[in-house]
Amino acid sequence: AQSVAQPEDQVNVAEGNPLTVKCTYSVSGNPYLFWYVQYPNRGLQFLLKYITGDNLVKGSYGFEAEFNKSQTSFHLKKPSALVSDSALYFCAVRRSARQLTFGSGTQLTVLP
Amino acid sequence: EAQVTQNPRYLITVTGKKLTVTCSQNMNHEYMSWYRQDPGLGLRQIYYSMNVEVTDKGDVPEGYKVSRKEKRNFPLILESPSPNQTSLYFCASSLSQGARNEQFFGPGTRLTVL
Numbered sequence: 631a632q633s634v635a636q637p638e639d640q641v642n643v644a645e646g647n648p649l650t651v652k653c654t655y656s657v658s659g660n661p662y663l664f665w666y667v668q669y670p671n672r673g674l675q676f677l678l679k680y681i682t683g684d685n686l687v688k689g690s691y692g693f694e695a696e697f698n699k700s701q702t703s704f705h706l707k708k709p710s711a712l713v714s715d716s717a718l719y720f721c722a723v724r725r726s727a728r729q730l731t732f733g734s735g736t737q738l739t740v741l742p
Numbered sequence: 743e744a745q746v747t748q749n750p751r752y753l754i755t756v757t758g759k760k761l762t763v764t765c766s767q768n769m770n771h772e773y774m775s776w777y778r779q780d781p782g783l784g785l786r787q788i789y790y791s792m793n794v795e796v797t798d799k800g801d802v803p804e805g806y807k808v809s810r811k812e813k814r815n816f817p818l819i820l821e822s823p824s825p826n827q828t829s830l831y832f833c834a835s836s837l838s839q840g841a842r843n844e845q846f847f848g849p850g851t852r853l854t855v856l
Contacts, residue, residue: 639782662842673746673832673847674785681842720784724842728773728792729800732784 632657632725636733643711644741651706651736653721662724663704665695668735669717677719680704691715711740744769746848748833754854755823763818763851765833772838774816775800775845776808778829785832791816792838823855 633656643649655661662681666674678689685697695706706719721733746767755761767774775790777800787800791810805827807819816835820827830852834845 664844666847671850673849674834674845675847676844679844727842728790728798729787730845732777732786734782734784 632723632731634721634723634731634733636719636721636736638736639734640737640739642739642741645713646710649708649711649715649738649740651719651721651738653704653706653733655702655704655721655723657723657725661697661704663695663697664722664730665689665693665704665706666720666722666732667717668720674720677706713740713742716740744846746833746835746846748831748848748851750851751849752852754856756856757824758822761820761823761853763820763831763833763853765816765818765848766814767816767833767835767846768814769835769846770813771835771846772813773843773845774810774833774835776806776816776818777832777834778802779832779850780829788818788831820853823853825855827853828855829853 635654664679665677668674678687680687680697688694693708716739719736722730725731749764772793776788777785779785786802788806789808791797833848836843836845
């Protein structure tokens with residue numbers, strides 16, 4: 631069965647420092663992986679996805695994610711965090727041709 | 743502007759009183775889906791639709807109904823709401839093959855069932 635884990639409920643980082651939000655997955659076959667962000671009182675917004683090809687995927691707002699097949703991970707990264715990056719981040723993995731499985735979410739707080 | 747809209751945004755109701763949450767998208771997307779978001783559980787899929795008149799159950803369909811009579815609309819119906827359906831609900835849409843393409847989410851509907 632496909633699943634995705636976000637091991638950290640909360641990540642705090644100082645503004646200007648690099649940030650990492652972790653995601654590991656379990657899926658049969660080729661994984662399709664996604665990151666979404668949710669700002670307060672808003673719906674989820676798509677950040678980036680890995681379908682195939684380069685292991686380093688670049689997305690919106692300066693975010694990137696590295697697909698690591700051997701470690702079954704898809705960590706979200708940004709070289710220099712901004713206070714405005716503070717939000718709830720969700721990793722998702724394709725479960726079937728028609729469905730995604732979402733992780734439980736990681737609250738990122740960037741401290742000024 | 744390309745968007746997914748939901749109404750109402752906030753709703754407080756009582757147990758057993760039927761309600762409908764509307765969802766509409768203007769992107770001509772084939773795939774639409776409903777999720778509920780609960781703390782610590784992430785998003786769980788309620789129902790999804792691959793196209794008009796084609797709907798299927800997600801992970802937590804009990805107590806919910808949907809219909810897809812038009813491509814742009816995908817209402818969520820709670821025939822007899824119960825307190826355990828208090829949650830934040832999101833509608834989403836995407837091009838065909840929903841699990842390959844990114845989904846566009848509505849702003850959410852916060853439902854409280856007393």
